Amino acid sequence: MGHTDMGHKEQDVDGAPAGTREWLALALLALPTLLIAMDLTALFLALPRLSSDLGASGAEQLWISDAYGFMVAGFVITMGTLGDRIGRRRLLLTGAAAFAAVSAVAAFAPDPRTLILARALLGVAGATLTPSTLALITDIFRDERRRGKAIAIWATCQFTGGAFGPVLAGILLQRFWWGSVFLVAVPVMLLILAAGPVLLPEFRDRSAGRIDLVSVGLSLAAVLPMVYGLKQLTVADAHDKLTPLVAILAGGVLGGVFVRRQLTLAHPLLDLRLLRNRPLAAVLTALVFAGVAMAGTGLMVTQYLQSVLGYSPLASAVLFAPMGLAVAAGTMIAPVLVRRMRPATAIASGLAVSAAGCLPLALAGGYPAVAVGITVLALGTGPLFALGTSLVVGSVPPERAGSAASMSETGNYLGGSLGLAVIGAIGASVYHARMDHAAGAAARTLAGAVAESGHLPPPQASALLHDAHAAFTTGLHVTGLIATAIFALLAVLVATSGRTGASPGVPAGEPEARHAFG
Structure with missing residues (x-):
């Protein structure tokens, strides 16, 4: 005890x-x-x-x-x-x-x-x-x-x-x-x-x-290269992507070794046996991939505000604030929702709202559409972050709450890094495909097009910037569609997983590990 x-x-x-x-x-x-x-x-x-x-x-x-x-x-x-x-x-x-x-x-x-x-x-x-x-x-x-x-x-x-x-x-x-x-x-x-x-x-x-020092080393050797590789993919040129890809692969291999070791230890650094609980596994999956969608969307929207709509960094920060405030509002609503519905229903309903919130980002342009999109998207994630986090830390006996909390936080960090890398790469690919008629840096990034326009006569500079802005906006639309799909699939995953109890083998002793979604 x-x-x-x-x-x-x-x-x-x-x-x-x-x-x-x-x-x-x-x-x-x-x-x-x-x-x-x-x-x-x-x-x-x-x-x-x-x-x-x-x-x-x-x-x-x-x-x-x-x-x-x-x-x-x-x-x-x-x-x-x-x-x-x-x-x-x-x-x-x-x-x-x-x-x-x-x-x-x-x-x-x-x-x-x-x-x-x-x-x-x-x-x-x-x-x-x-x-x-x-x-x-x-x-x-x-x-x-x-x-x-x-x-x-x-x-x-x-x-x-x-x-x-x-x-x-x-x-x-x-x-x-x-x-x-x-x-x-x-x-x-x-x-x-x-x-x-x-x-x-x-x-x-x-x-x-005692803490297993081998597991500590393996966790560092797995997570650090993966996060490094994912972040580097967002800034590396096409010919420089080999190093981050090798880092991600190495981290993945060491992560597999780490997982295998945790499943064999009597006192693991991270109790992965908890993932036998299907509702808990669904929530952790949702936390990771909601992080993917939110980080990727946030990356594209902040760049859109500054590089396409022309706002200053401080003004962009203020105009982007509704996203964080809406998540905060959603987390405060969550305890009220669970008085009227099952936690799984509250989380899944919120994720469905987030999917709907991504549609303005996928279909429209300009700040009003962006503001509506990021606000509704973020509001819907509130129940996931509040109720999901509560489920994770409540799914273990009190003496292991710190380990469970670290599992949730690791998922968040990996999801955010993955979102920045993958969504950023997709946005860059869409931009490049739409700007294949341009030359040099203008064909690779919006910042390159802005720099290139400074060396052109006004009519040509205006045309280049118009094309570059349109190409980046298309990338934002694609990001919105991807985020819509992610949130919709997560809503289905959480809703269906909540209909079952924990699998045999989940540690007993904490009722919420079995009935948190009931």
Whole structure:
């Protein structure tokens, strides 16, 4: 059995009402979630200025952007399981202290290499935060309904932070230097360090075996090359795609070795036996492929706003905010929906709404159609992110909640990376096919066409830009169609999987593992 030290009698167990202390703890746990989401998106606006100040090359800019995500994706599996073993509060506070210290280093980085190293270390620290916060929520809110509401609030903070991150960055960059984007994290993490020992329970699984270091190495060796390869596919030229493809293949092979090892260990790093539960497997699949559709759509829409409609980066961030805010609204609606329908029905209905929301992106142009599309698309995913995440962390005994949370987060990262790579490649292919009459860089990218138009007489420049804008808009339409198909198929998958119980062999001891969709 696990060891729990709540330190307070208002623990929400067996349906007992959650008290003020528990909701204050939830507010504290929401802070790192909100901050990390803001930090990820805020960097996009800060990147041009910090690159200019530090003299970063194109490759260095790419690593400044991606080092954080790479390390989070690589370490989140290990950190989720580590928290179950050494204590979730201890891991959260350790990660918060490291995040504050490294954020200060990043803010005052004197050169690109220092900043890249700081971003990588921030990723390692960030990997401790999300699984720890989710697992601690399951410790504090044992009642299924209250836990669902708490996770919906947690997810709302995640997507609200993503929506407001660029806006906050724009405000900071108007008044301060680029390092202020990183310094925002310091007071938030200090607050967590001060209040965490008072408000948060400690939980660790004393019966768990030692962490299998071979599995840790295999998880890193599998995830890091795959995420690297997927991201590189979006920026590599046609003749440079061999390296990322080899990285993806190598990661896939090592991933297969990792999976085989987890299925044979008594105390696996990641309990893949949970996937025998068909509803749970369907939700994890939906989380991955919804990430594919949303990341790919977001990539195309943000480029469309800036490169076709001509908005500035800050204006584009504001105009793109409805996507994050709509997901946040959808997560808050989810607990209300499950009072009237089964969770599977709520999730599947939301995914059907998302499929409908993709149609304006597939059929129309201009900002009104884009705004309607991304808002409806995102609103429909809310029940999946709230109820699906609740199902994943609630499908295991409490002592393994951190491991389950890391499974959900890994799926999200891989889905987002896959979406950027695959959808980005499809959009580029559509553009190239429509611009095959052009020469040089103009035939490869919209940015190349814009640069090329600056060297042409006005009539020819106008014609080139018209063709390039039309070609990119066609790519957006194709992306909308792909996203429509993905969401429609996911809706069917979740709806049909919810009609069956768990397969034999799913660990017993947690009713929700069998009946969460019932």
